[in-house]
Amino acid sequence: MVATKEFLTLPAALILDFGLGELPERIHPTVWMGKIADKLGSELRGGSSEHVCLKGGVMVLLMIIVSIAPVSLLSYVLEGSHWLIYLPITAILLKSTFAVSSMGSHLEPIVNSLRGGNLVEARRNTSRIVSRDTDDLDREGVASAAIESTSESITDGVVAPIFFFAIFGLPGAFFYRLVNTLDSMYGYKKGSLKDFGWAAANLDTILNYIPARLTAFMVSIGAWISGENFRDSLGCPLEDSGRTSSPNAGWPMSAVAGALGIRLEKEGAYELNSEGVSPDENHVLRSFSLMKFSAIIFSVVVTGLLGAIGILW
Template structure:
């Protein structure tokens, strides 16, 4: 019920304003810690990269502990149980962003349909790391589909996977690492040393969720009447093309399901151009992301929780 409630809240309400959003709070904490390191107050930037992740994770876990300690002190019995479940559902919701991804994607679609390529590029730049200033219409569409598919892991299935394995602390630690990677984990001279730890932690944490999500996308594409055989074939063929060892799995599965070729100029080309890129492809990618999220909850997160409960019960027996 917690998982269903969290996903339902996200589908209906979307993300809260930044001043109320834990992920935004994480971002501010990471930014301040990074500034502290960059001003030379740490022994080295590489050591500072470890500090950023450890301090941020520690602060988040401490805050979660304080919330549940307060609930246990103020309430008891069934009331405490219900309140704890409700708080967990709300907090889990803040680690996922189905509605947010959809909103970004639809904003890009509107700009393209209005023939406002400049606005489309600007809106795309909010969800990708590449330079969008000179992209043509097809590459803007490609970037949007890539972002929706890749961020299905970062913004939905990754947190749900670690919630299934480690509960709410797992989901929040995943979000801290993922947020740190998005902020300082770039391969640039400025963050080459500072972001190494966040980038490598993110790479390790995403290894399993990315591959499982790719497979779930194949199943979701079959349920939606898309090309599920193509999704599996392209995922197996092209998942290793991007520099990231993980991002290629959901992107390649989406490319195969939609029958499109996705390209980051100068870096990779994924999929076969059998349908052609259009704004409808972005909307189809959003549909695929939504169904993948629902299936992932039922086929991955819940079984993981059940298995963990069984193992814990066995230890106590």
């Protein structure tokens, strides 16, 4: 369990994410991991169509070695350095595993398009953050898709990387971000990538099991602090979280739906908080506020725990 220096690292990383936004792509570790995974995946999927699941598993294993070994070595070296060296480097690296500012930059054009009445543009902007076909979505469908994506990002862009950082340090946060990236690239339930992405998808599901449920609770606390519906944000996940095909996605989405009093729906797949009102662009902004509140709350909790452990140890 890491604790002492990480007491300052986590709040510093969150401040960097809120204040400076995303790192440039040319120096963003997640972008690097994605490019390596894309090339490696193309190589492994070429040739014989046999043992596709095994090839996907090999890719995950190779990516873990290639990506996490350097981070682990760097983390080990930094542990012995002065905190003035350790803190900025580790905070910047940890910040790269977060997705708060990134989500905000994606939501802004969606909200602006909806406010301007440009549904075609809103659909196009929404297609950048969801895997579903957005061509036929109405205003409610666009807003719902954006809010659902934001809700899931509270888990995989905030709570999960912080959770694994708290337990395993910087390598833990990067390990989670790597698996989540591989899942987003290859973890499809249909199509040609279904078998190849099986290992990444299932590993991502396992890693998100606890963070997804923690996220629902963080959203509820955020709802209470921000004046949203605290009671329904607690109750809705208990009733509706099982309606999604994913064992994890329903928890943050139903918590946000309950907090905002809205209905979230993916046609033909699920409907969460069916008694809620239709979502609009204002609800999209409020869902992002819940994301920021959740990030701050969970960071405060984890920072406090790391500080207490550092004092006791």
